[in-house]
Amino acid sequence: GAVVSQHPSRVICKSGTSVKIECRSLDFQATTMFWYRQFPKQSLMLMATSNEGSKATYEQGVEKDKFLINHASLTLSTLTVTSAHPEDSSFYICSASGTGGLQPGELFFGEGSRLTVL
Amino acid sequence: QKEVEQDPGPLSVPEGAIVSLNCTYSNSAFQYFMWYRQYSRKGPELLMYTYSSGNKEDGRFTAQVDKSSKYISLFIRDSQPSDSATYLCAMIGSSASKIIFGSGTRLSIRP
Numbered sequence: 486g487a488v489v490s491q492h493p494s495r496v497i498c499k500s501g502t503s504v505k506i507e508c509r510s511l512d513f514q515a516t517t518m519f520w521y522r523q524f525p526k527q528s529l530m531l532m533a534t535s536n537e538g539s540k541a542t543y544e545q546g547v548e549k550d551k552f553l554i555n556h557a558s559l560t561l562s563t564l565t566v567t568s569a570h571p572e573d574s575s576f577y578i579c580s581a582s583g584t585g586g587l588q589p590g591e592l593f594f595g596e597g598s599r600l601t602v603l
Numbered sequence: 604q605k606e607v608e609q610d611p612g613p614l615s616v617p618e619g620a621i622v623s624l625n626c627t628y629s630n631s632a633f634q635y636f637m638w639y640r641q642y643s644r645k646g647p648e649l650l651m652y653t654y655s656s657g658n659k660e661d662g663r664f665t666a667q668v669d670k671s672s673k674y675i676s677l678f679i680r681d682s683q684p685s686d687s688a689t690y691l692c693a694m695i696g697s698s699a700s701k702i703i704f705g706s707g708t709r710l711s712i713r714p
Contacts, residue, residue: 590695594646
């Protein structure tokens with residue numbers, strides 16, 4: 486299957502700082518990338534959908550000024566958690582879909598980034 | 604009512620048993636059905652992908668879709684401890700707009 490690389494896998498930061506997470510599609514063009522948040526033993530919660538070159542579409546209840554998403558190229562999307570607070574601590578996962586023979590709904594996920602805000 | 608219902612488990616079975624994981628859904632527009640496997644602290648990986656009703660087999664895994672009952676299943680034969688993970692069902696409509704995930708079933712295979 487296609488490969489999606491997410492970095493960093495783990496980050497610890499102080500409250501009030503900003504953290505950037507990168508998501509890269511390594512062997513296909515990701516026309517659409519998705520960002521999810523996952524709490525322990527719970528399912529994926531979609532935060533936003535980003536299409537290359539367009540503004541991200543945020544799900545209801547997700548603060549777009551808090552979670553900045555950029556999808557400037559067909560292989561890279563970034564999620565920046567601004568002014569992070571302890572309640573932002575979570576597991577963030579990106580996924581991508583795109584060209585190259587992928588079927589509708591055929592997503593490839595990154596390995597996830599565990600954010601801990603002290 | 605959630606669009607997709609999935610029993611969260613946990614489900615614990617002995618090694619070698621046949622495992623049955625299921626999801627029900629309410630939106631008849633769903634056309635594509637997926638099963639993802641997620642190991643602890645990792646991103647999900649696509650396990651099975653099916654379109655509309657029917658069965659699909661891949662090694663020890665069989666995905667089954669019954670659109671008339673709005674019910675999908677994943678069967679695992681000869682289960683192994685390495686199959687221990689959370690299994691998420693997912694589905695999407697023909698317009699390919701938004702994928703809806705189930706809550707995931709935690710599966711544990713006892714050696």
